Amino acid sequence: MGTESFQVVMSKAAGYNVGYKNWHKPQLVAGSKRFCCFLKKYCPVVTETYYPTIWCWEGRAQTLLRPFITSKPQVQYRNELIKTTDGGQISLDWFDNHDSVRYPDDSTRPTILVLPGLTGTSKESYVLHMIQQSKKLGYRCVVFNNRGTAGEDLLTPRTYCAANTEDLEAVIHHVHNLHASAPLLAAGVSMGGMLLLNYLGKTGRETPLMAAAVFSPGWNIFASVESLEKPLNWFLFNYYLTTCLQSSVSRHQKMLEKLFDLDLVMKAKTIREFDKQFTSVMFGYPTIEDYYEDASPYHKLKSVGIPLLCLNSLDDVFSPGHAVPVEMAKQNPNVAIVLTSCGGHIGFLEGMWPRNCTYMDRVFKQYVQAIFEHGKQIISM
Secondary structure, three states: OOHHHHHHHHHHHOOOOOOOOOOOOOEEEEOOHHHHHHHHHHOHHHHOOOOEOOOOOOHHHHHHHHHHHOOOOOOOOEEEEEEOOOOOEEEEEEEOOOOOOOOOOOOOOOEEEEEOOOOOOOOOHHHHHHHHHHHHHOOEEEEEEOOOOOOOOOOOOOOOOOOOOHHHHHHHHHHHHHOOOOOEEEEEEOHHHHHHHHHHHHHOOOOOOOEEEEEOOOOOHHHHHHHHOOHHHHHHHHHHHHHHHHHHHHHOHHHHOOOOOHHHHHOOOOHHHHHHHHHHHHOOOOOHHHHHHHHOHHHHHHHOOOOEEEEEEOOOOOOOHHHOOHHHHHOOOOEEEEEEOOOOOOOOOEOOOOOOOOHHHHHHHHHHHHHHHHOOHHHHO
16 A cells, blocks of 8 residues: 555544545646646656645644654764855865765765754754755765854854855855866755745856755745744744744854843844844844845745745745745746645654655655756756
């Protein structure tokens, strides 16, 4: 019995009517017939019905449980610290995949740059699963850890935000210069996806990347913070994330205290308050509204100049479904958005006990393989 059939049977046994009436195929919105046909042929998972795990199908449950349920594959990284022009440093964690059978030549081995979420690093389970999927395909990966994360010290009083793409630009060019003959793709998750989107909107076609993918990105930060400030969402997510951000600031207190009022930063109870007292100030925005407008990638989608696949769930409290720029995606032939009815934020759990693979993992694997193995066909379609 196939996985899909098994889930339908078990769901009916549990009293759920899990059929096409309740769980729909994802909406595939593409700006061109060419890209849409390419995805249907080489990344068919985007047209398959996504059946969420029946005992935690609701978006908030998926979001909360994924870090605890999914496995953490063992990955041996090689760390590299690169210097920035302002005297800072960025930590890159490489998975070289020297045992790749399909791509034994290091100089041409396809490479994937992975961007984790807001407080994430190379140790996040969703990153480890991306590495695992890439390993099976013979690819190399490198994880971009934002400044001051992954245990690294801040050398300058500057961290990171979704709007400032300078560090990402430096990393992309560094990776490309190291392996100039290797095809390069980037995949961003949550805030990493927002950062990547803002970079793509800024650079258009002028990038070493041949393609990109983003998973659960926030498109409109105003809509995101409004959703996260609803009482239940604040209790489950907002306050915890705010304390994580404050912990990071505390860790670098000696470097930051001369330029910021850390007392006010530590009093923040929401991400919006934290961004008002810290992030917007650090990056020189007159108001938090100016920062949120600049950091929201929805209005830059029209400028993306390379193939881009976006995966969002309509029940994601971090990125509300009504804020996903579906109409804008239709106007750019390089863009495709996959919208599921369930999945939460970086959740996409499926199967009765979803430890090893999520729908997001399957989309990632099929898409990167499609690009690296058949990407030239997008042009000819």
